[in-house]
Amino acid sequence: MIALNESHYREQAHLAQAKQESLPWLMTLQQEALEQLLAQGLPNTRVEDWKYTNLKPLTKKLFTIQPASEQLSNITLPANAQTLVFNNGHFQQSLSSLENTKSISYHVLSQDTLDIKPDFTHELDDIVATLNTALLTDGLILTIKENSIIDTPIHIYHINTAEQGMSHLNHHIILEKNSEATIVEHHLGDNDNNYLSTIITNVHCFDNAKLKHYKIQCESMQAYHLASVRSRLRRDSQLQQFKFDFGSRLARTNNSVSLEQTGAYCQLSGLYITRKQQHIDNHTMIDHQVANTNSDEFYKGIIDDRSRAVFNGSVIVRKDAQKINACQSNKNLLLSEHAEIDTKPQLEIYADDVKCTHGATVGQLDEDALFFLSTRGIDKETARNVLTFGFAKDILQSISHEELRLNLEQLILAQLHLEHEQQELL
Amino acid sequence: MNENKQLDKLLQQDYEHGFITDIESDTIPPGLSEAVVREISKRKNEPEFMLEWRLKAFRHWQTMIEPKWAHVHYPPIDFQEISYFSAPKNASDGPQSLDEIDPELLKTYEKLGIPLREQEMLAGVAVDAVFDSVSVATTFKSKLKEMGIIFCSFSEALQEHPALVQKYLGTVVPYTDNFYASLNAAVFSDGSFCYIPEGVRCPMELSTYFRINAMSTGQFERTLIIAEPGSYVSYLEGCTAPMRDENQLHAAVVELIAFDNAQIKYSTVQNWYPGDKEGKGGIYNFVTKRGACRGVNSKISWTQVETGSAITWKYPSVILEGDNSIGEFYSVALTNNYQQADTGTKMIHLGKNTKSTIISKGISAGFAENAYRGLVRIAKSAENARNYTQCDSLLMGDTCGAHTFPYIETKNPTAQVEHEATTSKISEEQLFYLQQRGIETDDAVSMVVNGFCKQVMKQLPMEFAVEAQKLLGISLEGSVG
Numbered sequence: 001m002i003a004l005n006e007s008h009y010r011e012q013a014h015l016a017q018a019k020q021e022s023l024p025w026l027m028t029l030q031q032e033a034l035e036q037l038l039a040q041g042l043p044n045t046r047v048e049d050w051k052y053t054n055l056k057p058l059t060k061k062l063f064t065i066q067p068a069s070e071q072l073s074n075i076t077l078p079a080n081a082q083t084l085v086f087n088n089g090h091f092q093q094s095l096s097s098l099e100n101t102k103s104i105s106y107h108v109l110s111q112d113t114l115d116i117k118p119d120f121t122h123e124l125d126d127i128v129a130t131l132n133t134a135l136l137t138d139g140l141i142l143t144i145k146e147n148s149i150i151d152t153p154i155h156i157y158h159i160n161t162a163e164q165g166m167s168h169l170n171h172h173i174i175l176e177k178n179s180e181a182t183i184v185e186h187h188l189g190d191n192d193n194n195y196l197s198t199i200i201t202n203v204h205c206f207d208n209a210k211l212k213h214y215k216i217q218c219e220s221m222q223a224y225h226l227a228s229v230r231s232r233l234r235r236d237s238q239l240q241q242f243k244f245d246f247g248s249r250l251a252r253t254n255n256s257v258s259l260e261q262t263g264a265y266c267q268l269s270g271l272y273i274t275r276k277q278q279h280i281d282n283h284t285m286i287d288h289q290v291a292n293t294n295s296d297e298f299y300k301g302i303i304d305d306r307s308r309a310v311f312n313g314s315v316i317v318r319k320d321a322q323k324i325n326a327c328q329s330n331k332n333l334l335l336s337e338h339a340e341i342d343t344k345p346q347l348e349i350y351a352d353d354v355k356c357t358h359g360a361t362v363g364q365l366d367e368d369a370l371f372f373l374s375t376r377g378i379d380k381e382t383a384r385n386v387l388t389f390g391f392a393k394d395i396l397q398s399i400s401h402e403e404l405r406l407n408l409e410q411l412i413l414a415q416l417h418l419e420h421e422q423q424e425l426l
Numbered sequence: 427m428n429e430n431k432q433l434d435k436l437l438q439q440d441y442e443h444g445f446i447t448d449i450e451s452d453t454i455p456p457g458l459s460e461a462v463v464r465e466i467s468k469r470k471n472e473p474e475f476m477l478e479w480r481l482k483a484f485r486h487w488q489t490m491i492e493p494k495w496a497h498v499h500y501p502p503i504d505f506q507e508i509s510y511f512s513a514p515k516n517a518s519d520g521p522q523s524l525d526e527i528d529p530e531l532l533k534t535y536e537k538l539g540i541p542l543r544e545q546e547m548l549a550g551v552a553v554d555a556v557f558d559s560v561s562v563a564t565t566f567k568s569k570l571k572e573m574g575i576i577f578c579s580f581s582e583a584l585q586e587h588p589a590l591v592q593k594y595l596g597t598v599v600p601y602t603d604n605f606y607a608s609l610n611a612a613v614f615s616d617g618s619f620c621y622i623p624e625g626v627r628c629p630m631e632l633s634t635y636f637r638i639n640a641m642s643t644g645q646f647e648r649t650l651i652i653a654e655p656g657s658y659v660s661y662l663e664g665c666t667a668p669m670r671d672e673n674q675l676h677a678a679v680v681e682l683i684a685f686d687n688a689q690i691k692y693s694t695v696q697n698w699y700p701g702d703k704e705g706k707g708g709i710y711n712f713v714t715k716r717g718a719c720r721g722v723n724s725k726i727s728w729t730q731v732e733t734g735s736a737i738t739w740k741y742p743s744v745i746l747e748g749d750n751s752i753g754e755f756y757s758v759a760l761t762n763n764y765q766q767a768d769t770g771t772k773m774i775h776l777g778k779n780t781k782s783t784i785i786s787k788g789i790s791a792g793f794a795e796n797a798y799r800g801l802v803r804i805a806k807s808a809e810n811a812r813n814y815t816q817c818d819s820l821l822m823g824d825t826c827g828a829h830t831f832p833y834i835e836t837k838n839p840t841a842q843v844e845h846e847a848t849t850s851k852i853s854e855e856q857l858f859y860l861q862q863r864g865i866e867t868d869d870a871v872s873m874v875v876n877g878f879c880k881q882v883m884k885q886l887p888m889e890f891a892v893e894a895q896k897l898l899g900i901s902l903e904g905s906v907g
Contacts, residue, residue, distance in 0.1 A: 048495060320824065334839040337806065345845065347830040352821035352851045362804075362836040362843040 001041035002055055008062050009038065009134070015065050016135045016168070019110050026109070026136070029120055033133035036124055043127055052310040052342045053252055053281045058224055063166035063196040065137055068092055072159055085157045089137030089167025089197075095157075103148030103179075109139040109170070118172045119202065128226045128254055132168045132198040139170035142183075144209075146176040153182040153214075153401065158199065160189040160223065166196040173201065175209035175237070182212040182401065189220035189247065198226040205237035207261075212240045214404065218411070219247035221276060227253040233293075236263035242399065244408065245272035245280045246415045252281040259286070259293035270299035271395040273415040274307035274339075281310040288317045288324050291351075297328040300395050302388060302416070303339040311343040315358065319350040328358035333391055335364070365391075385418055392416070454511040460484060463612050466511050470581050470615075473588045483601035483611030490605045496768040497797040497829055498737050500710065508675060510613040510646070570628075575659075576621040577632055580648055583619035590621060594652055598681040598718045598745070606677040607714040610646045614679070617647035622657035622688070631887050633662040649680040653688035655721060660691040660887060676735075677712045686721030686748065691729070693886055698734035705764025705793070708736025715742035719751035719777075727754040728771065729885045736765060741799065743772035746780035746808075753782040756882040761794030761826070770800035770817075770831075775808035775841070786817035787879050790826040797829040804841040811841040819849040820878055 013034045020026045042055040068087040077083055077095065084106065085095040091108040100106065118141050124130050144150060160167055173183060189195065197219060205211050219225045225248040231239050245251055257266045272280045286295045301309045315326045332341045345358040365387045373383035392412050399405040413419050454465060463484045467477040492503070570577050576587060583591050601611035622628055653659055676698070682690050692715075701708025711734075717726035728742040738761075744753030755771040773782035782802065790796040798817045819828035830847045852874045860870035883891055 322824065332836075334836060334841070337839050339839065340835070340837045342836075343834045343845075344832060345830075345847070346832070347819075347847060347849055348827070349819070349821065349829060349849050350827045352824045352826070354821070354849060354851070356849040357847065358830070359844075359846040360832070360834055361845070362834060362841060364839050364842075 002044050002059055003041045004038060004059060005062060006038055010034070012063075012065055012166075013134050016137055019137065023109065025117065026120070030134055030136060033124055033130050034135075037127075037130050037134045040127065040130070042131075049283070049312075052308075053250070053279065055250075057250065058196065061164060061194065063164055065089065065135070065167075066162040066165040069161045072161065077157065078155065081155050082152055083155045083157060084140060084142075085159065086138060086140075086167070086169060087159045088162050088165050089160075089169055091138050091140070098154060103145045103150060104154070105143045105145065107141045109136075109141075120170075122230065126228065126254060128198060128228045128252070129200055131226070132170060132200050132228070135166065135168045135198075136170055137168045139172070141172045141174070143174045144176060144179040144181045147178045148176075148181075149179065150181040153184050153212075153404065155184045155186060157186045157188065158197065160187075160193065160195050160197055160219065162195060163193045164195060165193075167198070169199045171199070171201045172204070173211070173213075174204045175206060175211050177207045177209065179206075180210040182214070182404075184214040184216065184404065187215075187217045187219050187225065187247070189218075189223050191220050192222050193220045194222040194249075195220070196224045196226075200228045201230070203229070203231035203239065205231070205233045205239055205264075207235045207237060209234075209237045210240075211238070212242075212401075214242045214244075215253075216244045216408070216411070217247055217251060219251070221247060221249060221278070223248050225251040227251070229253065229255045231257045231266065233257065233259050233261070233264035233266060235261035237261075238264075239266040240398070241266065241268045242395075243268070243270040243282070244411070245270075245274070245282070246411060248278065248280065250279045250281075252283070254283045254285075256285040256287065257295070259288050259295065260290065262290055262292040264293045266295045267398070268295070268297040268299070269395050269398065271392060271412070272299075272301045272303075272309055273392065273412065274301070274303050274309050275305045275415070276307060277305070278307040279310075280307070281312075283310075283312045285314045285316065286326065286328075288315070288321045288326065290318075291320065291322045291324070293321065294325045295327070297326075298395065299330045300392065301330075301332045301341065302335065302392060303332060303341050304335040306336070306338040308340040308342070311341075311360075312346070313344070313358070314346040314348065315356060317347075317349045317351050317354050317356065321351045322353040324351065324354040324356065326354070326356040328356075330358075330360045331391075332360075332362045333364065333388065334362055335388075385416070388416060389413070389418060454509055456509045457506050458508070458510060458613065462510055466613060466615065469511065470584070472581075472584050473592075475588070475592050476584060479596065479601065480612050483608050484613075486602050487605070487608035487612055490608060492605055496739055496799070497795060497831070498739060498766040498768050500737055500766075503675060503710070505609070511615055573626050573629070574623040575626060575628055576619065578619055580614075580617040580619050580650070583650075587619070587621070590652070591619065591650070594650060594681070594683060596681075598683060598716050599679050599714050604714060606712040607679050610648060610677045610679045610714070614646040614648040617649045617678070618651075619649075620651040620659065620661065622651075622653045622659045624654040625656040626654075627657065628659040631660045631662050645674075645676050645678075647678045649678070651680075651682045651690055651692070653682075653684045653690050653724075655686040655688060657685075658689045661693070662887060663692070663694045663696075675710045675712070678714070680713070680715040680742075682717035682726055684717065684719050684721060684724035684726050684751075687723045688721060689725045689727075690717060691727045691887075692717070692742070694728075694730040694732075695886075696730065696732045696734050696738070699736075700734050700765045701736040701763065703763050705736070708765070709734065711735040711738045711740065713738075713740040715740060716745065716772075717743070717753070718745045719748050719753065719780075721751070722748040722777075723750045724748050725752040725754070727752075727756075727885070729754075729756045729882065730758070730769075731882070731886070732757065732759040732767060732769060735767075738765075738767040738769055740769050741771055743774070743801075744782065745774045745776065746782065746811075747776050748780075749777040750779045751777055752780070754885075755782075755784045755786070756885040757786045758789070758879045758882045759787070759796055759798075760789045761791070761796045763792040763794060765792075765794045767795070768797045768799055770798045772801040773803070773813060775802075775804045775811040775813070777807070778809040779811070780808055781812045782814075784813070784815040784817070785881050786815075787882055788817070788819040788828055789822065789875070789878070790819065790828045791822040793825050795827045795829070797831060798847070799831040799833075801833040802835070802843055802845070803833075804836045804838050804843065806837045808838050809840050811838060811843075813841075813843045813845075815843075815845040817845075817847045818878065819847070820875070821849065821851045
């Protein structure tokens, strides 16, 4: 284990707890989490789950909880959109445009009274959650009411502007029966700031609910980003999740989906493009708990420079969970001789009437395809760009929301340093 | 359902090779200490370096803890309960020919159908039969000697070729490698040694039959095969064990070394006692097998059919050091009743243009757990490395489990690595297709299972393929008209 600076973290936790004074149950939980965190420390690379990701650099700096900044100069929020904004881990009412209506209601942990108690039962299960809970700065409880269909996406912005700051958020997104919504989580940071951001997103889809959940991680290239996404799907509900990793010095996401009742379906799509010294780690777990549940998972990665990417995708089919279709694939493009990819797709199956497949590939651009393009008079560099962009763009295909898709295309181009070629590529 | 009947028939089949041969064994009392290690070495009249090595291994082993990461469950093993040496009593006199061998032993082999006497010429197999821990007979030796091939028991190699053993022992699997490899290094009783000189193509399949006997004797063999430049050898290993109610520990180590342009083909059929239908008894098979492709264009190929043992824990691996070297792994693992298998391979690519192929087929029935665990590592130096992995699992019944844990680590952008895995049961469509062609359900199931394993079975040497198919317990080829 990696020990943490005890006095520093006690002090910070004390600061964090002071904010939740109106929620005594939460303060108790935070204290419990703090004790557990200090006793356990952070896992080292001898722990199987953290084999490829070293958290040691996190302890080299003492991050502190900092107030929201006066102005967010570098970031322009979209006009005419439903937004919720968190800055340095604190909710910013003045910047948020989402309103409580008949079909949407939201509460923020740090604000006034809370008439519902969100489910915090799993917050001590993994180390990211323990760390997050101990130092919790704020959180959101967003409910889409029964039978409501929300057409316009709800954007949740997480903006970190403080050097050496840290933010710890815990969100609950609840889709009641027959509701539909699109929720976009943005993670942004001032470039080259070094900070720690942890975030837990709990998603609950009740019967027949449909959620499109986007998570676009564009933290500063020096940031540490630790996230946990837990989705629970009830009868006939559907989750479409799109996860993009572009920023962070070190990012780790524990992404789990429990298919708890029949007819539940999830589709996880992911794309990570890593450069420089980035280290991006995605752990996904799809748990088929009952019969007649299906899942598709499709992650792609482009790894360049001295960066390293880790993918660990596990699919579990429980005993008696028959009639399961589960499909998983992870494809990686390794562009530099100093880059590294560690992928581990795994299946754990305890039922027999199932069709489960997984595949993983690591390779470079197809020589034949490059040759084909050069016979058409396209120079080598453009040809490489076309193919690389095409590889990444694949993941956007199932995004039906036009505006979102176009924005993501721009982000991919920027990440690949191809902004100037966009005329040719799009 | 007919399909179920066929499965039930397969599932209920009793272990055919279960019987105990009544021979007095010269056994060291249970327990493990430095004195026991010294005693084993002394009884075997080993050279000094061997004892030193064993002691170093033993001291290292004492600092290690039993690994827990495998997907298997078993009660803790008390290493002080195990007897670490057992030799058939008559063996100490050293039999000169087959006639001097205990007839009881020969009967055992006959029951197993091992071609040792009359069959030896017909089968064209040189058998180094290990009965418990000491090699009893080695055949075809003179013929191999003419060609300069050394094929003998490990003890014999230590007496006659100590320099060779000293040079290569532990260079692929060091005594510090893992818990069971260290234990083996400290207490190994015997095994096989094989040396193929430069440019020689071994004219016959070399084969060792292992058999565990004598109560509570863990068997710790060690096999070392060295293929000098330009040589070729195909080595077979087959196992059966008598019925017993007690779990027996088996921790073998196999080391293969292939130099420039050399090829080693290592095939295993493992059919140790898997325990009864309630999961009682059975062998614990914790094996470390590793090959090193030291030279350019060298090739090591592992083929295994694993049907026995209560717990199988084994990852035959290849370290591809030489440029253009090739590693292959073909495996069928069948688990039934309460058997557990956690098996797979490791392919470590270091040299340029190295290639590896992994084909793994797991079949799980009853209450069994079958896991594939594999590592493909492409080091920075491995330009143009290529790997293809396919691991398929077939589930029979809803109480068994099939799991896949592949680790893929790539540090070179010119590498191409592919992994694919599927898990399914025999599909209704496949059965329906065959049935509508007039094929009985039973036969259709056999055909599908046969087809499922064929890719691996065809890698086995002819003699072995027959036994392996029999072991799979489903009549295959013959039943299809």
